[in-house]
Amino acid sequence: MTSAVAAAPDKAHIPPAGKVSTWLSWLVGGKRPLASHLMLAPATIWLLLFLLLPVGVLLAHSVAQRGPYGAVVWAFTSANFARALDPKYLPVLLRTFGYATTTTVLCLVLGFPVAYFLSFYAGKRRETLMVMLMIPFWTSCLVAIYSWIIILGREGLLNNALVSLGLIQTRFQILNTPYAVILGMVYFYIPFMVLPLYSSLEKIPRSLIEASYDLGAGAPATFMKITLPLALPGVFAGCILTFIPCMGDFLTAEFLGGPRTYLIGNLIQNQFLMAQDWPFGSALTALLLITLVVGLVIYQKIEARELETA
Amino acid sequence: MKGRKLATYCGLIYAFLYLPLAVMFAFSFNDARRNVVWKGFTFKWYALLFHDAELLGALATTLKLALVAAFIASALGMLASYAMTRHPAFRGRGVYSGLLSVPLMMPEIVMGVGLLSFFVRAHIPLNFWTLAFAHAVIALPYTASSIRARLLSLKDSRLEDAAMDLGATEWQAFLKITLPLARPAILSGALLAFTVSFEDFVTSFFIAGIGIVTMPIKIYSMMKFGVTPEINALACCLLALTVGLLAANKVLGGASEA
Numbered sequence: 001m002t003s004a005v006a007a008a009p010d011k012a013h014i015p016p017a018g019k020v021s022t023w024l025s026w027l028v029g030g031k032r033p034l035a036s037h038l039m040l041a042p043a044t045i046w047l048l049l050f051l052l053l054p055v056g057v058l059l060a061h062s063v064a065q066r067g068p069y070g071a072v073v074w075a076f077t078s079a080n081f082a083r084a085l086d087p088k089y090l091p092v093l094l095r096t097f098g099y100a101t102t103t104t105v106l107c108l109v110l111g112f113p114v115a116y117f118l119s120f121y122a123g124k125r126r127e128t129l130m131v132m133l134m135i136p137f138w139t140s141c142l143v144a145i146y147s148w149i150i151i152l153g154r155e156g157l158l159n160n161a162l163v164s165l166g167l168i169q170t171r172f173q174i175l176n177t178p179y180a181v182i183l184g185m186v187y188f189y190i191p192f193m194v195l196p197l198y199s200s201l202e203k204i205p206r207s208l209i210e211a212s213y214d215l216g217a218g219a220p221a222t223f224m225k226i227t228l229p230l231a232l233p234g235v236f237a238g239c240i241l242t243f244i245p246c247m248g249d250f251l252t253a254e255f256l257g258g259p260r261t262y263l264i265g266n267l268i269q270n271q272f273l274m275a276q277d278w279p280f281g282s283a284l285t286a287l288l289l290i291t292l293v294v295g296l297v298i299y300q301k302i303e304a305r306e307l308e309t310a
Numbered sequence: 311m312k313g314r315k316l317a318t319y320c321g322l323i324y325a326f327l328y329l330p331l332a333v334m335f336a337f338s339f340n341d342a343r344r345n346v347v348w349k350g351f352t353f354k355w356y357a358l359l360f361h362d363a364e365l366l367g368a369l370a371t372t373l374k375l376a377l378v379a380a381f382i383a384s385a386l387g388m389l390a391s392y393a394m395t396r397h398p399a400f401r402g403r404g405v406y407s408g409l410l411s412v413p414l415m416m417p418e419i420v421m422g423v424g425l426l427s428f429f430v431r432a433h434i435p436l437n438f439w440t441l442a443f444a445h446a447v448i449a450l451p452y453t454a455s456s457i458r459a460r461l462l463s464l465k466d467s468r469l470e471d472a473a474m475d476l477g478a479t480e481w482q483a484f485l486k487i488t489l490p491l492a493r494p495a496i497l498s499g500a501l502l503a504f505t506v507s508f509e510d511f512v513t514s515f516f517i518a519g520i521g522i523v524t525m526p527i528k529i530y531s532m533m534k535f536g537v538t539p540e541i542n543a544l545a546c547c548l549l550a551l552t553v554g555l556l557a558a559n560k561v562l563g564g565a566s567e568a
């Protein structure tokens with residue numbers, strides 16, 4: 001090895017073994033793709049091992065059979081999927097889809113004006129209001145659920161307040177109904193909607209809006225023709241970010257709902273922890289994943305088209 | 311006029327968001343076994359918390375878990391973000407970028423049951439470390455995006471180029487220039503990762519095994535067991551901690567923008 005000749009013209013080549021600092025420089029310098037791949041390797045291996053491989057096992061289990069005592073027997077079957085779609089369980093899947101859609105729409109309708117206000121009117125208070133939006137989002141959802149139980153219960157604060165104000169005579173049931181579950185979900189996921197909406201509203205050049213006013217368009221026309229179309233990427237992102245966790249939710253339904261608000265998340269939890277039917281649970285999880293992947297693909301298609309037309 | 315109406319509307323939404331927190335705060339001082347009627351002011355639920363050995367044990371476990379997860383997620387996030395932002399474009403960068411954001415898109419229940427199936431199938435015992443490794447996965451997108459943003463904003467300064475012109479090797483420039491400049495973002499990412507791990511319930515619920523009780527798992531079993539005002543006091547303490555972590559993150563974020 002005549003190092004003087006080899007090293008000078010082509011530093012980017014893999015350095016000779018031995019000198020640690022030369023190696024580190026080569027790695028950090030990144031003049032070779034191999035260096036980049038090596039630096040990304042730890043994160044990649046981590047994600048393969050603890051994210052993709054588990055999903056793979058889950059998919060494999062979803063076409064396996066259930067053995068005695070909750071064991072999994074490797075024998076191909078599509079019975080788990082057939083079972084998930086039979087009339088006993090189909091309503092659960094449809095209900096989950098319905099709740100997730102309702103929650104997403106409600107979050108959009110309720111959250112859009114908030115994002116609009118934060119972006120266009122909040123001024124100096126914007127920073128504070130953004131942080132205030134994040135605090136409930138970072139609070140443990142169990143704790144918030146517990147508070148909602150206190151508020152919504154039959155003997156709870158809401159009923160107490162309404163009775164003592166004389167607005168109602170008989171206490172009404174809201175806890176353990178679909179309304180409570182959807183209220184809880186809207187509560188948890190509205191920040192997921194507001195944040196992307198806000199960031200896309202922020203990106204709209206204010207001059208475009210002024211130009212629209214200068215050219216004689218009124219506020220409604222400006223909103224429909226300028227603001228809304230330019231905010232669409234945020235709308236789609238917000239909808240996806242709200243819809244996905246809603247589909248997988250099981251805590252809200254477990255505590256705020258009742259037997260008639262059973263969601264796919266509850267069903268999955270039950271199969272894994274109580275019924276010990278892992279193949280069936282895996283098939284349900286696979287169906288959930290398929291729905292989400294379809295949603296994400298649609299989202300990317302729309303986003304790509306938005307970019308093209310922009 | 312329009313702004314005024316919108317402001318009122320926002321006030322209502324914020325009131326909705328803060329109602330449960332306010333209720334929890336108020337009732338943590340309520341001197342009644344049952345939660346719905348105000349019986350008088352007391353600190354006894356807080357006092358009870360600090361004498362609950364199980365709870366303190368759960369707190370210790372949760373803190374340790376969050377520290378380990380935040381450390382792993384920061385280290386992996388730093389290496390990955392550096393290669394993504396500082397290295398010249400290479401084939402497959404898009405794939406990596408997609409892969410790094412997968413945990414954000416994965417519903418937690420899928421993570422939970424997937425990891426459970428995987429660990430059981432691979433005969434890996436469920437313990438503290440498996441849980442910490444899983445938390446690191448959930449936290450990774452937060453550290454990676456925080457550090458990536460900082461490294462991108464540093465890209466124009468070319469301080470490393472200057473250092474290398476003055477004779478530093480790439481490794482020296484990385485160690486003496488890039489790493490110190492990226493430190494606020496690494497710390498702020500680590501704090502987010504810490505919070506993510508600290509608050510995580512769903513994944514832990516499925517793979518905690520028998521011996522590991524984290525704070526959210528403890529709260530869950532308290533809620534299953536029945537309504538006790540102790541939860542309100544506990545929740546207030548946790549909320550104070552979360553707000554503290556977010557404030558620290560905000561300060562660090564400010565430092566990294568400067």
